[in-house]
Amino acid sequence: MQQTTGTVSNVGSSSEIVQYFNQDIPKQILSGDSGLFYHMVADLATTLYPIDYVAIVKDGQVIEDRAKPGLTVDPTTVPIAEPEAGYDTLNSLGNKEGFFIEVFFTSNLNMYGLGILHGVGIVDRTAELADINKYFSHQRNDLILGMSIAAIIALILSILITTLGLRYFTNKYVVKPIEKLNRTAETIVQGTFEGDVEVDEKSAYAALQGLLQSGQKVLRQMEEYTEEDEE
Numbered sequence: 001m002q003q004t005t006g007t008v009s010n011v012g013s014s015s016e017i018v019q020y021f022n023q024d025i026p027k028q029i030l031s032g033d034s035g036l037f038y039h040m041v042a043d044l045a046t047t048l049y050p051i052d053y054v055a056i057v058k059d060g061q062v063i064e065d066r067a068k069p070g071l072t073v074d075p076t077t078v079p080i081a082e083p084e085a086g087y088d089t090l091n092s093l094g095n096k097e098g099f100f101i102e103v104f105f106t107s108n109l110n111m112y113g114l115g116i117l118h119g120v121g122i123v124d125r126t127a128e129l130a131d132i133n134k135y136f137s138h139q140r141n142d143l144i145l146g147m148s149i150a151a152i153i154a155l156i157l158s159i160l161i162t163t164l165g166l167r168y169f170t171n172k173y174v175v176k177p178i179e180k181l182n183r184t185a186e187t188i189v190q191g192t193f194e195g196d197v198e199v200d201e202k203s204a205y206a207a208l209q210g211l212l213q214s215g216q217k218v219l220r221q222m223e224e225y226t227e228e229d230e231e
Contacts, residue, residue, distance in 0.1 A: 098126030
């Protein structure tokens with residue numbers, strides 16, 4: 001709509017359009033000059049609308065075509081068969097590479113003696129496609145960056161949790177039991193240990209507990225023999 005508004009505002013300065021305000025031209029068209037009519041339609045289409053190329057097709061042949069300045073198009077290379085979707089896309093148009101949209105329309109002008117005409121309009125949307133790709137590329141990059149940051153944070157948290165958990169279990173099931181066994185051994189040697197050393201068969205340190213228990217019994221027997229000898 002913005003492009004159309006801009007082109008309409010420049011109609012007064014377009015020599016292609018101004019020429020058709022000559023009263024002789026409408027008279028020639030009404031008198032049956034179909035070639036002039038096709039010429040006028042092509043000029044109006046490329047001037048009033050954001051169309052880069054237009055072709056008028058009759059009986060499978062291009063009878064008139066027009067291209068924007070700077071664009072050279074061989075009409076025999078332009079598809080003129082209407083697709084099912086009503087439009088088609090092209091990777092090139094004449095001497096330009098890019099992204100082009102080709103639209104088709106049909107006009108029944110039998111009442112004017114012109115038969116059925118088919119129109120082909122092609123617009124250049126290379127810049128718009130580049131903007132769309134740029135937008136989605138930024139969105140994709142932002143998404144990848146966000147997912148990467150989330151993955152790094154998750155990895156750091158996992159390492160912290162694993163480290164803290166390992167430290168907790170190591171302290172509870174390795175360090176503290178060994179320290180307890182060490183204190184028990186020291187008190188047995190010093191003769192200050194009270195009670196009997198308990199052996200937990202389910203414990204990983206059952207063998208050491210049994211060894212301390214045996215040592216405690218040996219020390220007690222030695223103490224008893226010593227007391228008997230003193231008597």
